[in-house]
Amino acid sequence: MAKIAINIATGSLQKEEIIVGIDLGTTNSLVAIIHPDTKQAVALKEHDSSSLLPSVVHFDEHSNIMVGEVAKTMLVQAPERTIFSAKRLMGKSYNDIRDNAGNFSYKIIDDNTESLVKIQVGDKFYSPVDLSSYILKELKHRAEHILKTPVNKAVITVPAYFNDAQRQATRDAGRLAGLDVLRIINEPTAASLAYGIGISREEHKTIAVYDLGGGTFDISILRIAGGIFEVLSTNGDTYLGGDDMDHAIVDHWKKSLNISENEIQKDLSLNQSLRLHAETAKKQLSAEDNYEAALGQYKLKLGKAEFETLIHPLIDKTIQSCKNALKDAALKTTDIDAVVMVGGSTRVPAVKSAVGSFFGKEVNDSVNPDEVVALGAAIQADILAGNNKELLLIDITPLSLGIETAGGLMDVLIPRNTKIPSKASRQYTTQVDAQSGMRISVFQGERDLVQHNRKLAEFNLSGIPGMLAGLPKVEVSFLINADGILTVAAKELRSGVEQSIEIKPQYGLTDNDVEKMLLDSITHAKDDISARALAEARTEGEQLLKTTERFLQKNASLLSQDELLKTAAAMQALQLAVTMEDKDLVQAKTEELNEISRPYAERIMDEAVSGAMKGKSI
């Protein structure tokens, strides 16, 4: 990648731009390149220090930022100013992480909404994108220092289970760190590249990539043939990893040493100290049979057999995921030619043996499990730089993508496990006469009702010329590019009214947003987010008022006097609410009107001659 060229005009040496591969991990992150001489992927490290940069960010009293090993040491002294596992929060709202909020020793703002989470340190607020950007910036500096050349381009890996919002958030973090993110690739895909399986065109193999890191677990089944890597299925658990082993040990010690929650409350650093000891114990037990240490008055002890009993349920869960992944790929364990291990937690001997016995073969752990993903990212970077044209990558969508149709149903356009890039389109029609706009709400997930899935984005197709209900033909098309980023467009075919709209996931940022974020002071971030939430709530309220009005003009006769009065009262309340600054109020009043009017729509639909409706109504 780091090719040298001679500029003929000046006679000077020109270094071609380096593209680095970055594994932005939950626990540790690192950067790798293809060595210009050996052509081998290598993880970058300063002298004899580790290639791993702990994914920990610490803010001192003056809001100075420290990243990595120094920050990690502050976990005990200043847990509330030291942020670990920020990757778990990428692209998430408080509602998404509510059940796990107790696992974080720092303050996550509980705004009880669907807005992006923010972390409070002192009087400042940081988003997970900000925090990840600090880690990426550190890796960029590290690479520049070691390579003595500017580093501006990168391939960054994400877990296979990351949804669009999380991929977009990772891309944004790269941008904030001053990196041009050429490609976001799945970690298992990177890992398989690093193992080099299938590099020779003659090789045909089906492999399982078992990735147990600090905070996430992924199992991916890949088919490799003719130099093409195809992900057949993925499964896993975004809340399962080495951290959970640490927690299990901490809980065990708390119980066996009678450490009460009271004591922990009094001394917050005690919990962190226990956590660090637990991790040390776990690592030691990968090589030895016993762990012993003193922590103040407490004697911490753990035997290997005891440890294996503690983590047995965790390992069992991963094996269940392996079964599910095989089922999705319609394969049996005997169809798997090789099993490769990724992630620091696969160093635990009990993990290796459980996976080995499930698949019925020795696992492949020859590449350093901490570095394998970054090494694969470097290989992908090399392919993008045009140095390795032999390889082609095919990824898949981890979750189904679709839109909301009448009755709050999920209509899937692109099913999960579809190979990407991918395209799909379907026609829809209007629900009421002269309907001029149509709201397209895009969701991701596997449940039948959209309320259980994740909303990615929403937009209005407006300007549909007046037609009877059921006549307009609105074609909605989905396009997922090679990075797994989705673009949705809508077009009314009958009138030729064409309004195609590119959307980014709701939690993603537009180019302008990123610039604004750089300029805006971090303290304004919270206000920005509530302003946007208010605007969104108002749009939704106004939209509902319009539809209800139109509905009443047409169908008032179908409603009873009581229903008409109730509807009018709810409309009036919503009309008032949208003029005020209270998002919750707007939402509440919108919901109230929705509650009242939803059954009407269903009633009309039942009564309407279904034959008049060519497609499905949105």
Ligand code: AMP
């Ligand atoms: P990763 O997210 O891949 O960086 O994985 C890091 C996880 O691997 C952390 O939970 C570490 O505690 C764990 N880990 C690292 N080395 C070992 C080891 N020798 N034995 C057991 N777990 C380890």
